[in-house]
Every structure is written in structure tokens, then in C-alpha cells.
Amino acid sequence: MGKLIEMLLAERPFNMISTGEKTVEVRLFDEKRREVKVGDEIKFICREDVSRFIITKVTFLRRFETFEQLYSSEIGRDAGMKKMNAIEAAESMYEYYTREQENKFGVLAIGLEVT
Secondary structure, eight states: OOOOEEEEOOOOHHHHHHTTTEEEEEEEEEEEHHHHHTOOOEEETTTTTTTOOEEEEEEEEEEEHHHHHHSTTTTTTTGOTTTTTHHHHHHHHHHSSSSHHHHOOOOOEEEEEOO
């Protein structure tokens, strides 16, 4: 069994993971995410209501250089793009991260299964 990792998540993606609509979480490949391994569990805590959480299991990890590359790939739709194209989805990530952070760390797609 892997370790349990906690991450905050905005309400919209939190709800999408809860319902199974989103099965890939997108994060920077920073120091914290470098520790994530397949088989680990992630406890996502809703940023807007910290009493709400879901436990997921990491099913795969895949690195990309940019958000646009990730959203252009075959797993982009699983990452919650909805009706956005890859460029729009990548732009939406700059609400959370800067382009400088993206260039410094790269991007990680985390495959999820709600447990």
C-alpha cells in the first residue's frame, strides 16, 4: 500500500472527480508531486469547504513539458477540459500556476480512481 497525500482542490474540479467526470488531476511536477507514486492515495480536500474530502487512488503518472501538451494528448478530456480546446484548457491553469512555474517544473497528469 502506498502513502496518503493531501491536496487542496477547487470546488469545480473536486465535484468533477467526485462524480467520475474527471479522472486525471493536473499539477505542476514540483517537489511535492515528485513524491507521488502509482498506488498512493490522495485525499483531495475541497478548498471552499474543508469539511468535504474524497479519497482517490493513483492509477498512473505521466509527465508533460506544458499544460497545452497535456491537454492536447489523449488524456486531455479526462482532465476536465469540458468543451474547451487544449489552448483554452491550458490558459485556465494559469489561474492556479504561473508560466514561470510551468517552465521550471513541467506538468504532471495524475490518473485517479475514487476509492
